[in-house]
Amino acid sequence: MHKHVMEPAPGNGSAEGLMIAVEQLVRYVRRSATAGGLSTAASSALGRLGREGPQRLTELARAENVSQPNMTQLVTRMERAGLVRRTADRTDGRGVLVEATDTGLELFRRRRTERAAALQQLIDELPEPEQRAVTVALPALARVIEDRQARSSPPTPP
Amino acid sequence: MHKHVMEPAPGNGSAEGLMIAVEQLVRYVRRSATAGGLSTAASSALGRLGREGPQRLTELARAENVSQPNMTQLVTRMERAGLVRRTADRTDGRGVLVEATDTGLELFRRRRTERAAALQQLIDELPEPEQRAVTVALPALARVIEDRQARSSPPTPP
Protein backbone atom coordinates (compact mmCIF):
# COMPACT_ATOMS: atom_id res chain seq x y z
CA MET A 1 0.00 0.00 0.00
CA HIS A 2 1.38 3.34 -1.06
CA LYS A 3 1.82 5.82 1.76
CA HIS A 4 0.62 9.17 0.57
CA VAL A 5 2.42 11.03 3.30
CA MET A 6 5.38 9.78 5.28
CA GLU A 7 4.50 9.34 8.90
CA PRO A 8 5.45 7.35 11.95
CA ALA A 9 3.92 3.90 12.26
CA PRO A 10 1.78 3.36 15.35
CA GLY A 11 4.37 0.99 16.72
CA ASN A 12 7.64 2.83 16.49
CA GLY A 13 7.60 4.33 19.97
CA SER A 14 7.76 7.98 18.92
CA ALA A 15 5.25 10.32 20.51
CA GLU A 16 3.45 10.69 17.18
CA GLY A 17 3.31 6.97 16.65
CA LEU A 18 1.97 6.51 20.15
CA MET A 19 -0.66 9.16 19.53
CA ILE A 20 -1.83 7.34 16.43
CA ALA A 21 -2.29 4.29 18.62
CA VAL A 22 -4.22 6.32 21.17
CA GLU A 23 -6.48 7.68 18.45
CA GLN A 24 -7.28 4.17 17.33
CA LEU A 25 -8.00 3.07 20.88
CA VAL A 26 -10.26 6.07 21.35
CA ARG A 27 -12.34 5.21 18.31
CA TYR A 28 -12.59 1.58 19.37
CA VAL A 29 -13.68 2.39 22.91
CA ARG A 30 -16.23 4.92 21.81
CA ARG A 31 -17.95 2.41 19.60
CA SER A 32 -18.09 -0.31 22.24
CA ALA A 33 -20.67 1.14 24.64
CA THR A 34 -24.19 1.10 23.22
CA ALA A 35 -26.61 0.52 26.12
CA GLY A 36 -29.23 3.22 26.53
CA GLY A 37 -27.97 5.16 23.52
CA LEU A 38 -26.01 7.44 25.84
CA SER A 39 -23.60 9.89 24.29
CA THR A 40 -19.98 10.18 25.37
CA ALA A 41 -20.69 13.43 27.15
CA ALA A 42 -23.67 12.06 29.05
CA SER A 43 -21.86 8.85 29.94
CA SER A 44 -18.86 10.76 31.21
CA ALA A 45 -20.90 13.18 33.32
CA LEU A 46 -23.03 10.37 34.71
CA GLY A 47 -19.89 8.43 35.60
CA ARG A 48 -18.51 11.33 37.55
CA LEU A 49 -21.76 11.77 39.45
CA GLY A 50 -21.75 8.06 40.22
CA ARG A 51 -18.16 8.02 41.43
CA GLU A 52 -18.14 11.30 43.33
CA GLY A 53 -21.76 11.81 44.31
CA PRO A 54 -23.96 14.89 43.86
CA GLN A 55 -22.15 18.05 42.90
CA ARG A 56 -22.64 21.60 41.75
CA LEU A 57 -23.37 22.23 38.13
CA THR A 58 -20.41 24.57 37.75
CA GLU A 59 -18.12 22.06 39.44
CA LEU A 60 -19.35 19.38 37.06
CA ALA A 61 -18.83 21.62 34.03
CA ARG A 62 -15.28 22.41 35.11
CA ALA A 63 -14.48 18.78 35.85
CA GLU A 64 -15.79 17.66 32.48
CA ASN A 65 -14.06 20.52 30.69
CA VAL A 66 -17.17 21.93 29.11
CA SER A 67 -18.81 25.33 29.39
CA GLN A 68 -21.43 26.08 31.98
CA PRO A 69 -24.26 26.49 29.42
CA ASN A 70 -23.24 23.23 27.83
CA MET A 71 -23.54 21.47 31.18
CA THR A 72 -26.87 23.15 31.86
CA GLN A 73 -28.21 21.69 28.63
CA LEU A 74 -26.62 18.30 29.13
CA VAL A 75 -28.12 18.07 32.62
CA THR A 76 -31.50 19.12 31.23
CA ARG A 77 -31.38 16.34 28.64
CA MET A 78 -30.28 13.80 31.20
CA GLU A 79 -32.98 14.96 33.58
CA ARG A 80 -35.56 14.55 30.85
CA ALA A 81 -34.24 11.02 30.34
CA GLY A 82 -34.59 10.25 34.05
CA LEU A 83 -30.86 9.79 34.61
CA VAL A 84 -30.19 12.71 36.99
CA ARG A 85 -32.13 15.16 39.11
CA ARG A 86 -31.50 18.74 40.20
CA THR A 87 -31.76 19.66 43.86
CA ALA A 88 -31.30 22.98 45.62
CA ASP A 89 -28.02 23.68 47.37
CA ARG A 90 -29.13 24.70 50.85
CA THR A 91 -25.84 26.44 51.58
CA ASP A 92 -26.04 28.71 48.52
CA GLY A 93 -29.31 29.87 47.05
CA ARG A 94 -27.72 30.32 43.62
CA GLY A 95 -26.39 26.80 43.41
CA VAL A 96 -27.85 23.64 41.95
CA LEU A 97 -26.78 20.17 42.98
CA VAL A 98 -26.88 17.52 40.28
CA GLU A 99 -27.38 13.94 41.38
CA ALA A 100 -27.64 10.65 39.51
CA THR A 101 -30.88 8.71 39.89
CA ASP A 102 -30.86 4.95 40.45
CA THR A 103 -31.78 4.50 36.80
CA GLY A 104 -28.85 6.67 35.80
CA LEU A 105 -26.38 4.79 37.94
CA GLU A 106 -27.53 1.45 36.69
CA LEU A 107 -27.22 2.50 33.07
CA PHE A 108 -23.78 3.93 33.65
CA ARG A 109 -22.58 0.67 35.16
CA ARG A 110 -23.96 -1.32 32.30
CA ARG A 111 -22.20 0.87 29.75
CA ARG A 112 -18.91 0.74 31.51
CA THR A 113 -19.21 -3.01 31.72
CA GLU A 114 -19.65 -3.07 27.95
CA ARG A 115 -16.58 -0.94 27.39
CA ALA A 116 -14.56 -2.94 29.88
CA ALA A 117 -15.52 -6.17 28.13
CA ALA A 118 -14.43 -4.72 24.79
CA LEU A 119 -11.10 -3.69 26.27
CA GLN A 120 -10.70 -7.09 27.89
CA GLN A 121 -11.23 -8.76 24.51
CA LEU A 122 -8.38 -6.69 23.16
CA ILE A 123 -6.13 -7.54 26.08
CA ASP A 124 -6.93 -11.23 25.82
CA GLU A 125 -5.48 -11.29 22.32
CA LEU A 126 -2.13 -9.93 23.50
CA PRO A 127 0.82 -12.07 24.52
CA GLU A 128 1.46 -12.14 28.24
CA PRO A 129 4.23 -9.52 28.51
CA GLU A 130 2.20 -6.98 26.56
CA GLN A 131 -0.84 -7.69 28.69
CA ARG A 132 1.24 -6.75 31.67
CA ALA A 133 2.47 -3.61 29.93
CA VAL A 134 -1.16 -2.54 29.43
CA THR A 135 -2.06 -3.03 33.09
CA VAL A 136 0.93 -0.91 34.04
CA ALA A 137 0.76 1.76 31.35
CA LEU A 138 -2.88 2.81 31.41
CA PRO A 139 -3.18 3.40 35.18
CA ALA A 140 0.18 5.17 35.14
CA LEU A 141 -0.99 7.60 32.48
CA ALA A 142 -4.26 8.18 34.33
CA ARG A 143 -2.37 8.89 37.49
CA VAL A 144 -0.16 11.50 35.83
CA ILE A 145 -3.20 13.21 34.32
CA GLU A 146 -4.84 13.33 37.74
CA ASP A 147 -1.68 14.78 39.25
CA ARG A 148 -1.54 17.51 36.64
CA GLN A 149 -5.15 18.42 37.18
CA ALA A 150 -4.66 18.49 40.94
CA ARG A 151 -1.67 20.78 40.49
CA SER A 152 -3.47 23.25 38.20
CA SER A 153 -6.69 23.56 40.23
CA PRO A 154 -6.93 25.13 43.69
CA PRO A 155 -5.92 22.32 46.10
CA THR A 156 -8.84 23.03 48.49
CA PRO A 157 -6.70 25.30 50.69
CA PRO A 158 -7.56 25.91 54.42
CA MET B 1 -13.34 11.66 50.17
CA HIS B 2 -16.51 9.65 50.47
CA LYS B 3 -17.12 7.27 47.57
CA HIS B 4 -20.74 7.51 46.61
CA VAL B 5 -20.67 4.25 44.72
CA MET B 6 -18.13 1.50 45.14
CA GLU B 7 -16.09 1.05 42.03
CA PRO B 8 -12.68 -0.10 40.87
CA ALA B 9 -9.89 2.43 41.11
CA PRO B 10 -8.16 3.29 37.81
CA GLY B 11 -5.06 1.50 38.95
CA ASN B 12 -6.20 -1.89 40.14
CA GLY B 13 -5.69 -3.73 36.85
CA SER B 14 -9.29 -4.88 36.39
CA ALA B 15 -10.86 -4.27 33.01
CA GLU B 16 -13.17 -1.66 34.53
CA GLY B 17 -10.33 0.08 36.26
CA LEU B 18 -8.36 0.11 33.03
CA MET B 19 -11.34 1.52 31.19
CA ILE B 20 -11.58 4.38 33.67
CA ALA B 21 -7.95 5.13 32.87
CA VAL B 22 -8.67 5.03 29.15
CA GLU B 23 -11.57 7.43 29.58
CA GLN B 24 -9.30 9.87 31.35
CA LEU B 25 -6.67 9.58 28.65
CA VAL B 26 -9.31 10.17 26.01
CA ARG B 27 -10.49 13.38 27.62
CA TYR B 28 -6.91 14.60 28.03
CA VAL B 29 -5.97 13.89 24.43
CA ARG B 30 -9.08 15.48 23.03
CA ARG B 31 -8.36 18.73 24.80
CA SER B 32 -4.74 18.89 23.69
CA ALA B 33 -5.14 19.67 19.97
CA THR B 34 -6.41 23.17 19.32
CA ALA B 35 -4.84 24.38 16.03
CA GLY B 36 -7.32 25.37 13.38
CA GLY B 37 -10.29 24.73 15.64
CA LEU B 38 -10.76 21.34 14.00
CA SER B 39 -13.27 18.95 15.50
CA THR B 40 -12.38 15.39 16.40
CA ALA B 41 -14.33 14.08 13.43
CA ALA B 42 -12.64 16.41 10.96
CA SER B 43 -9.21 15.77 12.40
CA SER B 44 -9.69 12.04 12.22
CA ALA B 45 -10.97 12.05 8.65
CA LEU B 46 -8.23 14.41 7.55
CA GLY B 47 -5.66 12.18 9.19
CA ARG B 48 -6.85 9.17 7.30
CA LEU B 49 -6.75 11.05 4.00
CA GLY B 50 -3.25 12.17 4.82
CA ARG B 51 -2.01 8.72 5.72
CA GLU B 52 -3.78 6.74 3.03
CA GLY B 53 -4.27 9.19 0.21
CA PRO B 54 -7.44 10.05 -1.73
CA GLN B 55 -10.33 7.68 -1.24
CA ARG B 56 -13.98 7.15 -1.93
CA LEU B 57 -16.48 8.89 0.25
CA THR B 58 -18.17 5.62 1.19
CA GLU B 59 -14.84 4.03 1.98
CA LEU B 60 -13.99 6.97 4.22
CA ALA B 61 -17.36 6.78 5.97
CA ARG B 62 -16.91 3.08 6.66
CA ALA B 63 -13.34 3.52 7.86
CA GLU B 64 -14.34 6.32 10.21
CA ASN B 65 -17.41 4.40 11.40
CA VAL B 66 -19.89 7.08 10.52
CA SER B 67 -22.87 7.07 8.19
CA GLN B 68 -22.57 8.04 4.54
CA PRO B 69 -24.69 11.20 4.93
CA ASN B 70 -22.58 12.18 7.91
CA MET B 71 -19.45 11.87 5.82
CA THR B 72 -21.04 13.79 2.96
CA GLN B 73 -21.69 16.68 5.31
CA LEU B 74 -18.33 16.48 7.01
CA VAL B 75 -16.57 16.53 3.64
CA THR B 76 -18.72 19.49 2.60
CA ARG B 77 -17.70 21.43 5.69
CA MET B 78 -14.05 20.53 5.24
CA GLU B 79 -14.22 21.47 1.58
CA ARG B 80 -15.69 24.85 2.51
CA ALA B 81 -12.76 25.27 4.92
CA GLY B 82 -10.27 24.47 2.17
CA LEU B 83 -9.00 21.29 3.81
CA VAL B 84 -10.14 18.73 1.22
CA ARG B 85 -11.41 18.62 -2.32
CA ARG B 86 -13.77 16.32 -4.21
CA THR B 87 -12.72 14.83 -7.52
CA ALA B 88 -14.52 12.50 -9.89
CA ASP B 89 -13.69 8.80 -9.84
CA ARG B 90 -12.93 8.08 -13.47
CA THR B 91 -13.52 4.35 -13.01
CA ASP B 92 -17.06 4.78 -11.60
CA GLY B 93 -19.32 7.67 -12.55
CA ARG B 94 -21.20 7.39 -9.27
CA GLY B 95 -18.12 7.69 -7.11
CA VAL B 96 -16.44 10.68 -5.54
CA LEU B 97 -12.81 10.75 -4.48
CA VAL B 98 -11.98 12.84 -1.45
CA GLU B 99 -8.46 14.23 -1.21
CA ALA B 100 -6.69 16.40 1.36
CA THR B 101 -5.39 19.75 0.14
CA ASP B 102 -1.94 20.97 1.13
CA THR B 103 -3.57 23.27 3.64
CA GLY B 104 -5.44 20.33 5.09
CA LEU B 105 -2.36 18.17 5.40
CA GLU B 106 -0.36 20.90 7.04
CA LEU B 107 -3.06 21.56 9.60
CA PHE B 108 -3.41 17.88 10.36
CA ARG B 109 0.31 17.55 11.03
CA ARG B 110 0.30 20.56 13.29
CA ARG B 111 -2.59 19.16 15.33
CA ARG B 112 -1.01 15.78 15.70
CA THR B 113 2.20 17.40 16.79
CA GLU B 114 0.24 19.18 19.51
CA ARG B 115 -1.34 15.96 20.70
CA ALA B 116 1.94 14.11 20.56
CA ALA B 117 3.62 16.80 22.63
CA ALA B 118 0.85 16.56 25.22
CA LEU B 119 1.28 12.80 25.40
CA GLN B 120 5.02 13.17 25.62
CA GLN B 121 4.64 15.51 28.59
CA LEU B 122 2.66 12.80 30.32
CA ILE B 123 5.23 10.15 29.53
CA ASP B 124 8.09 12.35 30.69
CA GLU B 125 6.59 12.46 34.16
CA LEU B 126 6.57 8.67 34.46
CA PRO B 127 9.37 6.61 35.97
CA GLU B 128 11.43 4.71 33.42
CA PRO B 129 9.79 1.27 33.66
CA GLU B 130 6.33 2.73 33.20
CA GLN B 131 7.54 4.77 30.26
CA ARG B 132 8.60 1.54 28.67
CA ALA B 133 5.25 -0.06 29.49
CA VAL B 134 3.53 2.78 27.62
CA THR B 135 5.65 2.37 24.50
CA VAL B 136 4.82 -1.33 24.51
CA ALA B 137 1.17 -1.21 25.51
CA LEU B 138 -0.26 1.44 23.20
CA PRO B 139 1.13 0.06 19.92
CA ALA B 140 0.14 -3.45 21.00
CA LEU B 141 -3.45 -2.40 21.56
CA ALA B 142 -3.52 -0.54 18.25
CA ARG B 143 -2.19 -3.60 16.49
CA VAL B 144 -4.89 -5.84 17.94
CA ILE B 145 -7.59 -3.38 16.92
CA GLU B 146 -6.22 -3.32 13.38
CA ASP B 147 -6.15 -7.11 13.28
CA ARG B 148 -9.76 -7.31 14.36
CA GLN B 149 -10.83 -4.79 11.75
CA ALA B 150 -8.90 -6.63 9.05
CA ARG B 151 -10.59 -9.87 10.07
CA SER B 152 -14.11 -8.45 10.02
CA SER B 153 -13.90 -6.55 6.73
CA PRO B 154 -13.53 -8.20 3.31
CA PRO B 155 -9.78 -8.82 2.94
CA THR B 156 -9.65 -7.34 -0.57
CA PRO B 157 -10.44 -10.65 -2.26
CA PRO B 158 -9.44 -11.37 -5.90
Next chain:
DNA sequence: TATTGTTATACTCTATAACTATA
Protein backbone atom coordinates in the same frame (compact mmCIF):
# COMPACT_ATOMS: atom_id res chain seq x y z
C1' DT C 1 -19.47 43.78 42.35
C1' DA C 2 -18.79 38.82 41.66
C1' DT C 3 -20.71 34.26 41.11
C1' DT C 4 -24.23 30.73 39.67
C1' DG C 5 -27.09 29.31 36.63
C1' DT C 6 -30.19 29.88 32.51
C1' DT C 7 -31.58 31.71 27.86
C1' DA C 8 -30.53 32.98 23.26
C1' DT C 9 -28.10 32.05 19.28
C1' DA C 10 -25.34 29.63 16.18
C1' DC C 11 -22.35 26.12 14.74
C1' DT C 12 -20.72 21.12 14.29
C1' DC C 13 -21.76 16.23 14.55
C1' DT C 14 -24.70 12.51 14.07
C1' DA C 15 -28.39 9.29 12.35
C1' DT C 16 -32.40 7.58 9.46
C1' DA C 17 -35.28 8.08 5.49
C1' DA C 18 -36.08 9.53 0.93
C1' DC C 19 -34.22 10.79 -3.34
C1' DT C 20 -31.05 10.92 -7.78
C1' DA C 21 -27.84 9.08 -10.83
C1' DT C 22 -25.00 5.50 -12.39
C1' DA C 23 -23.73 0.37 -12.83
Next chain:
DNA sequence: TATAGTTATAGAGTATAACAATA
Protein backbone atom coordinates in the same frame (compact mmCIF):
# COMPACT_ATOMS: atom_id res chain seq x y z
C1' DT D 1 -31.96 -4.21 -9.03
C1' DA D 2 -28.09 -2.57 -6.40
C1' DT D 3 -24.70 0.94 -5.21
C1' DA D 4 -22.78 5.84 -4.52
C1' DG D 5 -23.82 9.94 -3.10
C1' DT D 6 -26.89 13.86 -1.74
C1' DT D 7 -30.87 16.12 0.47
C1' DA D 8 -34.16 16.49 4.16
C1' DT D 9 -35.03 16.34 8.77
C1' DA D 10 -34.16 16.02 13.53
C1' DG D 11 -31.70 15.85 17.63
C1' DA D 12 -27.22 15.95 20.53
C1' DG D 13 -23.11 18.50 21.68
C1' DT D 14 -20.60 22.59 21.79
C1' DA D 15 -19.35 27.65 22.52
C1' DT D 16 -20.00 32.77 23.39
C1' DA D 17 -22.88 36.53 24.81
C1' DA D 18 -26.55 38.36 27.42
C1' DC D 19 -29.37 37.93 31.30
C1' DA D 20 -31.47 36.84 36.17
C1' DA D 21 -30.92 35.91 40.88
C1' DT D 22 -28.19 35.49 44.86
C1' DA D 23 -23.90 36.39 47.71
